[in-house]
Amino acid sequence: MPDRNSLYGPLDPAPDAGWVEAGPRMGFFTDTSVCIGCKACEVACKEWNDVPASGFDLLGMSYDNTGALTANSWRHVAFIEQPVPAGHRTPPFAGTPTDGSVSASSAAVAAGTGNPTGTEPGVPPGSADAAARMAAGPAGRDAPGGAGTQFLGMPGAQPPGRSTGVEERTDFRWLMMSDVCKHCTHAACLDVCPTGSLFRTEFGTVVVQEDICNGCGYCISACPYGVIDQREGDGRAWKCTLCYDRLGAGMTPACAQACPTESIQFGPLDELRERAAKRVAQLHERGVPEARLYGNDPTDGVGGDGAFFLLLDEPEVYGLPPDPVVTTRDLPKMWKHAGLAALAMAAAAVAVFVGGSS
Amino acid sequence: MSPDPAQVGALFRRFRKRLGAGGPARPSAQLGHGPKVGPGQAAVGSGADVAPAGAARAGPAPHPPRDVAPADRRSRRARRRGEELTVPEAEFTSYYGRPILKAPVWRWDIAAYLFTGGLAAGSSLLAAGGQLTGRPALRRAGRVTALGAVTASGYFLVHDLGRPSRFHHMLRVAKPTSPMSVGTWILTAFGPAAGLAAVAEAAPWLPERGVLGLARRALPPVGQVAGLAAAATAPALATYTGVLLAGTAVPSWHEAYPELPTIFAGSALASGAGVGLIAAPCAQAGPARRMAVAGAALELLGSHSVETRLGLLSEPYRTGKAGRLLRAGRALTAAGVVGALVGRRSRAISALSGGALLAASVATRFGIFHGGVASARDPKYTVVPQRDRVRRREAGEA
Numbered sequence: 177m178p179d180r181n182s183l184y185g186p187l188d189p190a191p192d193a194g195w196v197e198a199g200p201r202m203g204f205f206t207d208t209s210v211c212i213g214c215k216a217c218e219v220a221c222k223e224w225n226d227v228p229a230s231g232f233d234l235l236g237m238s239y240d241n242t243g244a245l246t247a248n249s250w251r252h253v254a255f256i257e258q259p260v261p262a263g264h265r266t267p268p269f270a271g272t273p274t275d276g277s278v279s280a281s282s283a284a285v286a287a288g289t290g291n292p293t294g295t296e297p298g299v300p301p302g303s304a305d306a307a308a309r310m311a312a313g314p315a316g317r318d319a320p321g322g323a324g325t326q327f328l329g330m331p332g333a334q335p336p337g338r339s340t341g342v343e344e345r346t347d348f349r350w351l352m353m354s355d356v357c358k359h360c361t362h363a364a365c366l367d368v369c370p371t372g373s374l375f376r377t378e379f380g381t382v383v384v385q386e387d388i389c390n391g392c393g394y395c396i397s398a399c400p401y402g403v404i405d406q407r408e409g410d411g412r413a414w415k416c417t418l419c420y421d422r423l424g425a426g427m428t429p430a431c432a433q434a435c436p437t438e439s440i441q442f443g444p445l446d447e448l449r450e451r452a453a454k455r456v457a458q459l460h461e462r463g464v465p466e467a468r469l470y471g472n473d474p475t476d477g478v479g480g481d482g483a484f485f486l487l488l489d490e491p492e493v494y495g496l497p498p499d500p501v502v503t504t505r506d507l508p509k510m511w512k513h514a515g516l517a518a519l520a521m522a523a524a525a526v527a528v529f530v531g532g533s534s
Numbered sequence: 535m536s537p538d539p540a541q542v543g544a545l546f547r548r549f550r551k552r553l554g555a556g557g558p559a560r561p562s563a564q565l566g567h568g569p570k571v572g573p574g575q576a577a578v579g580s581g582a583d584v585a586p587a588g589a590a591r592a593g594p595a596p597h598p599p600r601d602v603a604p605a606d607r608r609s610r611r612a613r614r615r616g617e618e619l620t621v622p623e624a625e626f627t628s629y630y631g632r633p634i635l636k637a638p639v640w641r642w643d644i645a646a647y648l649f650t651g652g653l654a655a656g657s658s659l660l661a662a663g664g665q666l667t668g669r670p671a672l673r674r675a676g677r678v679t680a681l682g683a684v685t686a687s688g689y690f691l692v693h694d695l696g697r698p699s700r701f702h703h704m705l706r707v708a709k710p711t712s713p714m715s716v717g718t719w720i721l722t723a724f725g726p727a728a729g730l731a732a733v734a735e736a737a738p739w740l741p742e743r744g745v746l747g748l749a750r751r752a753l754p755p756v757g758q759v760a761g762l763a764a765a766a767t768a769p770a771l772a773t774y775t776g777v778l779l780a781g782t783a784v785p786s787w788h789e790a791y792p793e794l795p796t797i798f799a800g801s802a803l804a805s806g807a808g809v810g811l812i813a814a815p816c817a818q819a820g821p822a823r824r825m826a827v828a829g830a831a832l833e834l835l836g837s838h839s840v841e842t843r844l845g846l847l848s849e850p851y852r853t854g855k856a857g858r859l860l861r862a863g864r865a866l867t868a869a870g871v872v873g874a875l876v877g878r879r880s881r882a883i884s885a886l887s888g889g890a891l892l893a894a895s896v897a898t899r900f901g902i903f904h905g906g907v908a909s910a911r912d913p914k915y916t917v918v919p920q921r922d923r924v925r926r927r928e929a930g931e932a
Contacts, residue, residue: 183711237630244632254629287631297637303912307631368781370714371700372707390703391696393639394714397782397910402635411696492917495629499920503783504711510777510791517776517795518769520832521659524803525765528824529663 184505186474189361193376201380202423204432204440204483205448206354207455208494209467211439213239213352217251220434224419225250228407230293236286237307243291243299244495245355247405247414251431254494256351258313283311295414296406297396310493313348353485353494354431354440357382357403357416358471361479362502365395365404365415373413380445380482381418389413400478400500418482445482452486464488470496477501626917634917635783637910643694645903647687648775649805649896651721652798654683655772656806656829658728662765663821664810665758672822674735675813676806677761681732684725691721713777720774724767730760772802779906785916786847786909787902793836793843797902800832804867805895811874811888816881823884826874826891830867833898837864840902846918851905859901866894 181187190198221227230248235241240255287307291299363382366374373388374395384395384404391411395404404415419429427433432442441448452469459467470491471481477500491498628634638644661676663669692701705722709715734757740750776795779787787794803825810822837860841851850856870890877883909915 256629283630296639300633300637300911302628302631302633303914304631306626306628306913310628310630364783367711368714370707370709370712370718371703372709373703388700388703388706389697390700392704392714393694393696394712394782396636397638397640397784399636400783402633402783405636406639406696413696490627492627492634492913492921493629495632495634497634497916497920499924500783503781503788506788506791507711507713507777507781510713510780510795513792514773514777514795517799517832518773520796521655521769521772521799521803524828524832525659525663525769525825528821528828529667531824 181479183367183507184362184502185479187361187479188380189363189376189479190378190380195376195378198378198380200444200446201482202418202443203359203380203445203448203481204356204418204429204442205452205486206356206483207439207441207452207486208351208353209455209459209464209486209488210437211253211352211354212437213253213255213350214436215242215253216434216436217354217431217440218242218249218253220430221251221416222249224422224430225417227414228294230295231291233289233291235289235291235299237283237289237311241291243293245357245401245403245405245415246293246298247295247407248293250356250414250416252355254351254353254355256349256493258311258349258351260313260347260349280308280312284308294408296408298405351488351493353487354435355494355496356431356483357418358401358478358484359416359418359482360502361474361482362504363478364398364400364502364504367502367504367507368394368398370394377418377420377423379418379420379423381420381423382482383417383420384413384415386412386414398503400497400502448484452484455486459486477505626914626921628913628917632913633911634913635785635910637907638782638784639696640903641694642900643690645900647690647694648798648899648903649801650683650686650690651775652772652802652895652899653805653809653892654680654687654724654728655768656802656804656825657683657809658724658731658761658764658768658806659803660806660810660822660825661731662761664814664818665761667821669814669818669821671814671818672810673761675809677728677732677735677757679806679809679813680728680764684721684728687721688725713774713781717771717774717778720767720770724764724771727760727764727767731757731764733757734760768802769799773799779902782906784906784910785919786844786850787906789844789847789919790840793840794902797833797836797840797898800829800834800836801895801898803829804833804870804891805829807874808870808888808891808895811884811891816879816884819878819884822888823874823878826871826887830871830891833867833894834864837898837902847909847915850908850912850915851901854904854908856901856903856905856908859897859904863894863897863901866890866897870894 179187179192182192188201190201222229227250228248230242230246233241235243238255238257240253242249242252245252284304284307287302287304290301293299359381363374363376366376366382370392371388371390373385373390374382375385377383389412391406391413393406393413395413396406404413406413419427422429428442432440441451449472452472456467456469466488468487469484470487471478471484474480479502485496487494657676657679659676661673661680664672664676692698695701704715704718707715708719734753737750737753737757740746740753742750773795776798777791780791780794782788807822807826807829811819811826814822837851841848841860851860867890870887873883873887873890877887
């Protein structure tokens with residue numbers, strides 16, 4: 177008997193999927209406040225799971241050259257460099273012969289670069305205006321005197337420091353986050369998969385069975401996080417399995433094992449949620465009011481994520497949707513509208529033959 | 535992160551409105567995040583003043599403003615296409631402007647399938663009506679078209695798979711939560727029925743004696759039953775595709791879930807009617823004319839709603855390739871309906887308007903398809919509506 181919350185609402189997914197005597201739900205807690213952007217997780221994931229190379233192109237937007245989660249990158253370290261206001265201090269780089277720390281104009285140009293990842297849609301180009309706005313930093317929206325948003329056209333060809341002078345420099349921030357499949361409580365990819373290739377494991381995670389997937393691509397447009405992706409040539413959809421094979425052997429997933437700062441923490445989800453709440457409280461106490469959890473709430477649009485995050489800014493800064501909702505939440509309403517339209521169609525067909533004289 | 539995002543947003547919109555009233559120039563890229571426009575600078579008369587006003591800040595600026603208004607590319611476009619002026623530039627944050635969602639990997643095959651699936655459904659309804667009311671021309675054309683269209687549908691669907699040789703994996707499960715699985719089974723029911731009904735049309739060509747003679751006598755009644763079975767499944771075949779598209783995270787498809795089935799039902803009826811108008815003599819084409827009107831009404835109603843009701847998410851349906859296709863679809867539909875009504879005594883005009891209705895259906899399906907794809911490719915359509923939702927929820931709680 178399916179749960180009342182099968183499509184939406186708080187739920188323990190493994191028993192709902194039919195597992196009897198399922199263990200505790202396992203997941204990731206990624207604490208971005210201690211991430212150093214080393215990408216060991218990306219490498220470890222590729223090594224263990226034998227994921228193909230995803231190209232060595234430079235994206236030109238930041239130290240992130242992976243760009244996004246794809247079929248060939250199951251961990252993706254987002255890297256954000258933005259100017260932040262220096263306040264009333266002496267400009268922090270006074271005396272150094274360098275330019276502004278990041279340039280909105282180069283970000284705008286970089287937004288047009290794609291990465292031939294060998295996947296579809298992979299890492300498509302972005303919007304130049306939005307990239308310029310983003311690279312100019314939160315300063316424009318946060319504080320008076322910050323570097324505003326701008327679009328300067330092509331990147332400057334001047335040697336550092338010549339064009340603007342040191343007083344132009346602001347302080348800057350680095351945000352790093354290792355992104356991964358969220359293993360949602362209500363996983364749209366799994367719900368819409370027409371072959372049963374995607375399934376819920378006994379650990380509450382979501383895994384693609386590669387011997388079943390026929391590459392229909394429905395999961396790819398259903399994922400509210402843009403995680404799952406199709407591999408070119410191979411044709412099938414691929415994503416993080418939360419190292420299903422390692423979990424079965426009682427081991428830690430490769431990325432969490434490789435993380436040198438324990439930014440990626442693996443364990444029973446309940447325990448991770450407790451730990452995360454404590455960490456946020458601790459950060460708030462230490463004067464980091466912007467620390468917040470993302471995906472930890474079992475009442476959110478996807479019923480909470482199996483892999484959730486501690487972020488230091490709004491989720492969209494990291495390329496995460498601010499309020500994802502599983503598409504199948506509205507499925508009953510959608511079928512109702514389709515039923516009504518079908519009835520209207522049938523009625524119209526009857527009427528056109530019954531009515532009229534010719 | 536802004537002190538009061540709602541208030542700032544309102545200020546920004548007012549600022550824009552005044553700009554729009556004062557001159558054609560629009561500030562574009564430099565107006566990204568919130569509070570750069572102080573209340574004092576809100577009243578700006580012309581585009582020339584944009585730069586200082588946009589750059590002015592509430593607090594002391596440590597250096598001269600760097601926000602120089604760029605040569606506004608969009609303003610030129612806005613002048614050319616008046617309607618785009620009404621769409622306010624959305625403020626949103628993103629990760630280097632990259633899309634959040636993965637755009638559908640479906641190629642044009644799926645858009646083509648939307649058309650052929652609808653055509654199969656519409657023409658099988660036409661065939662069943664012709665069969666029941668004694669209009670053999672409608673019956674024959676409808677049945678043959680339905681078979682052709684459903685065969686093409688099968689080809690398109692299998693061809694679009696990443697692993698076409700595994701198409702039969704669709705038949706491993708029946709999953710009510712997957713519109714594609716439901717559709718697979720609808721198509722599995724419809725296909726053979728439509729096929730049988732079409733094959734039955736070949737009965738008169740069979741010899742009168744022998745085993746084939748037996749088939750000659752047995753086929754017509756079998757065809758009658760199969761034709762009715764296909765027609766019974768047809769409305770489901772025509773409308774489930776609306777749920778298929780809406781059951782994704784693609785913003786402009788998902789939010790259009792109330793309209794998509796209506797549009798597709800109307801488009802299917804109109805294309806079925808098109809077949810009738812092309813194939814049937816004027817004496818038998820009456821129902822096809824009325825079907826054209828009914829289908830066009832449903833289709834125009836639905837697409838008007840999609841293009842206006844969804845706010846920002848209507849934008850992809852009005853601009854770019856999708857906008858052009860949907861406008862073409864609307865014009866062709868209107869032309870087809872007028873032709874069908876005016877040309878009731880002319881076979882040529884009827885056939886022409888039938889062709890227009892078929893073309894309209896193709897344009898509409900491709901328009902809806904491309905509109906959704908465009909909405910997934912731009913992070914704006916993901917972030918702005920979701921951020922609005924969060925703000926509304928927080929305002930409700932406060």
